[in-house]
Amino acid sequence: MTHGYLIDMDGVIYRGNELIPGAAEFVRELLARDIPFVFLTNNSQRTRRDVVFKLKRMGITIDESHVFTCAMATARFLASQKPDGTAYVIGEGGLMYALHANGYAVVDHDPDYVVVGEGRTITFEMMEKAMNMIRDGAKLIATNIDPSCPTANGSVRPGCGAIVAMLESATGKQAFSVGKPSPVMMRAARTELGLRTEQTIMVGDTMETDILGGAQMGYHTVLTLTGGTRREDLPNYAYQPERIVDSIADLLKTIDQAPATPEVPKKTSKTPTPATAA
Ligand SMILES: [Mg+2]
Numbered sequence: 001m002t003h004g005y006l007i008d009m010d011g012v013i014y015r016g017n018e019l020i021p022g023a024a025e026f027v028r029e030l031l032a033r034d035i036p037f038v039f040l041t042n043n044s045q046r047t048r049r050d051v052v053f054k055l056k057r058m059g060i061t062i063d064e065s066h067v068f069t070c071a072m073a074t075a076r077f078l079a080s081q082k083p084d085g086t087a088y089v090i091g092e093g094g095l096m097y098a099l100h101a102n103g104y105a106v107v108d109h110d111p112d113y114v115v116v117g118e119g120r121t122i123t124f125e126m127m128e129k130a131m132n133m134i135r136d137g138a139k140l141i142a143t144n145i146d147p148s149c150p151t152a153n154g155s156v157r158p159g160c161g162a163i164v165a166m167l168e169s170a171t172g173k174q175a176f177s178v179g180k181p182s183p184v185m186m187r188a189a190r191t192e193l194g195l196r197t198e199q200t201i202m203v204g205d206t207m208e209t210d211i212l213g214g215a216q217m218g219y220h221t222v223l224t225l226t227g228g229t230r231r232e233d234l235p236n237y238a239y240q241p242e243r244i245v246d247s248i249a250d251l252l253k254t255i256d257q258a259p260a261t262p263e264v265p266k267k268t269s270k271t272p273t274p275a276t277a278a
Contacts, residue, residue, distance in 0.1 A: 002258035003199045004036035006068075006189050006219070008180075009051075011205035011227020012248055013039070016152040019058045020226050022249020027060050029255050036193040037066060040202075042144040042179040042209060044071035044095045044117030044160070068189045070143040070179030071095040071117060075102040076188065077178050078141065082112055087141075088133055090126055090163060091117030095143060110136070116167070116175070117143040118160045127166060134171045140164070144179025146209065150228075180204075181213030190219070201259055203248065205229055207237050215239045220259040224248055 007013065013023045030037045039051065039062070046054065048064040055062060071091075075098035078085060084103050088111040089095055095117040096106055114130045134140050145161035164175045178184045190200050200219040204210020205227025214221035223229060223241035226248070234240060242259075245251060 001036060001195070001199070003201060003220075004193045004195045005030065006038055006040045006186075006193075006200060006202045006214075007248075008202075008204035008206070008210045008227075009039050009041050010043070010150055012203060012224050013055070013060070014058060015226065016150070016154055017058070019060070020247055020249075022247055022252065024059050026248050026252055026255070027062065029252060031062070033256060035255065036195060038068045038189055038193055039066055040068050040180065040185070040189050040204075040210075042070045042146055042160075043149070044069060044074070044098075044143040044179075045092045045119065046094045047097045048072070050094065068185075068192060069094060069098070070185055071098040073182075073185035073188050074115060074117075074141060074143045074178040075099045075104065077184050078113060078115070079103055085112040087111050087113045087115045088130060088138065089115050089117070090119065090122055090130060091115065091143065091160075092119045092121065111138050113141050114138045114167070115141045115143065116160055116164050118149055118163075120157070122163060127163075127170075130167055131170045134167065134173055140167060140171070140173055140175040142175040142177040142179070144209075145175070145177045146179075180209040181216060183213075183217060186213045186217045186219070190217070199258065203251070207233070207239075207241075211237075211241045212239060215241075222251065 048067040051067045071094045079102040086105045086107045089106050114133050142164040146159040147161040148156040149159040151157055197218050202214030202219045203222045205224050207229055211221050221241040222243045225246050
């Protein structure tokens with residue numbers, strides 16, 4: 001094993017309910033060549049199984065081990081911080097399931113954590129309840145801080161970050177976020193694949209999550225232009241992707257190639273020759 005891929009889904013593999021041309025072939029080749037990969041998503045609504053099913057309907061057959069969601073990352077993180085804890089959840093099935101699977105009880109009174117994910121079922125009563133729990137000492141956890149979510153019809157809706165911002169503003173407390181670009185999720189996904197840092201290639205369409213997360217971890221980064229980022233947006237960022245491709249289809253040619261690791265100067269026992277004055 002020389003390298004492996006962490007792959008974002010929305011904007012890389014599909015847009016809305018449409019598969020991006022070349023994505024299915026790319027995944028088929030990864031499987032055929034036994035190259036490790038995992039789909040990394042900041043969507044906490046779906047369980048692993050739901051994601052497998054959604055992709056299958058689109059023509060991509062993978063198993064649950066190829067899916068890593070921010071809901072899973074959040075639940076595992078909380079279980080490591082406070083085993084057998086309790087959470088009040090603003091979110092949907094994927095988040096509830098992940099918390100239960102990691103030994104958490106979902107409660108609506110005096111929780112250890114208020115955990116926020118995406119959802120369309122949120123009410124003002126839930127926000128009021130969450131606010132008072134946080135005031136009473138519950139810690140505010142965000143599955144991610146994406147301000148908006150793409151919808152199937154090509155539009156957007158308020159994302160987890162927007163819901164979290166409302167609670168932060170109301171309570172004066174800052175949330176801890178686990179999803180991309182948090183190192184918690186970026187590292188967990190890599191270790192899940194058994195890869196080393198320099199063997200890991202993050203492929204995504206969003207600078208603020210996929211590329212920032214990868215860059216912070218020292219992973220190789222590939223930006224695909226099939227999602228929300230255009231080439232002309234890049235000068236606005238202090239960090240840049242290592243490689244830019246029009247679409248994931250362009251990665252097929254190099255699928256087998258381990259990315260080049262920048263050369264680290266070798267230490268020698270000799271006294272270094274003094275550098276020429278600049
Ligand atoms: Mg994306």
